[in-house]
Amino acid sequence: MDFTVHEKMQAVIGMMAEFIEKELIPLEPEFLTKDFKAMLPELAEKRRMVKQMELWAPNHPKEFGGMGLDLMDHALVSEVLGRSPLGHYIFGCQAPDAGNIEILHKYGTEKQQKKYLKPLVDGDIRSCFSMTEVELPGSNPVMMDTTAAKDGNDYVINGQKWYSSSADGSAFAIVMAVTNPEAAPHLRASMIIVPTDTPGFNLVRNISVMGHAGSDYFSHGEILYQSCRVPQENLLGPEGFGFVIAQERLGPGRIHHCMRWIGICHRVFDLMCARASQRIISPDRKTLSTQQIIQSWIAESAADIQAARLMTLHAAWKIENLGVKEAREDIALIKFFVANVMQNVIDRALQVHGGLGMTDDTIISFFYRHERAARIYDGPDEVHKMSVARRILKGYSGR
């Protein structure tokens, strides 16, 4: 197996890494203490710089203004951008827009693509994905209360969603709603594009998550759809295909997330090693790094990160070469494995920093708070473990 990264990608990754180091990491102290909305003008300037360097929208289609990188190459990009919480946003490949772009590209009509896809890839607007409901289990989203009833040429949407990430400031939501209540469970729901200025689209609040409600892109909205009326031409893909399209959206999305998490691992690993090498812990000027327990954490973290990285790249290779369906088990494996590796590495890095790790003087506490969710969104650990185990055990039944 060849692990060589080709020359063009080495150059791309090198430029991105330098930009993160010089332009984004210095912004992080402000990011940690200031309202995100207040930083928008400053961040728009960084986005302009990225566009000038021709590094904008790395994974998005060329014909819509992206770089058109394939999944393997974008996996490497996602890793390097993951070093800063601002990375993906500044380079125009942030979730949930990235997933929405993918499905608008594949299923959008010409009119939808012109109105929503083009400005989304250009970074002129943002979007959100509105599936999870307050009252029903997101782990089993076929249980869904939100309805879209046909009335004349329109759909009228009613329901309560939450965790519609980045809804605040979005131009539109892609909403999952039941359009065909009599169909089989997996064919009941559809995806519908809802502009956020439609009467009846009510952003109730940005949910406070681990002490922060956030704003604009860095937020998670609760939304009440109250007789929210949109034309039927806003249906995305065939009616009843909501879950089919959602599954497609999740496959490559998990590679992007896992590689971003590995980028986070690299960042906090560097901080952990630097701190351990510098922190003096005894009068004879011994540093923390001389202690075997710390060395053990460092070695274990290095091995965990390498294992997680190779598993993810292999899953990406399988998606590219054999398709999402063939790679289903690999995708489930990386989803829980990499999320847990990241959580452990962040935790060790925080512990090595002692009291400093708890403060917002380093980026570690931000990752500790906000990346805990990785074990929950896109399917909690338990659901992925059970689905993998069931498939494995099938091969043993009747032996």
Ligand SMILES: Cc1cc2nc3c(=O)[nH]c(=O)nc-3n(C[C@H](O)[C@H](O)[C@H](O)COP(=O)(O)OP(=O)(O)OC[C@H]3O[C@@H](n4cnc5c(N)ncnc54)[C@H](O)[C@@H]3O)c2cc1C
């Ligand atoms: C930061 C963040 C961002 C998110 N962004 C979005 C978004 O943009 N759009 C969107 O639509 N949703 C989003 N979500 C929602 C997310 O997809 C759901 O939270 C997730 O699917 C879990 O659903 P739930 O919260 O309803 O938990 P539940 O389904 O109630 O599950 C609760 C817990 O029960 C356990 N569990 C569930 N099912 C099983 C089972 N079968 N066997 C064993 N244990 C089980 C798991 O431990 C799980 O964590 C986001 C969530 C978070 C935290």
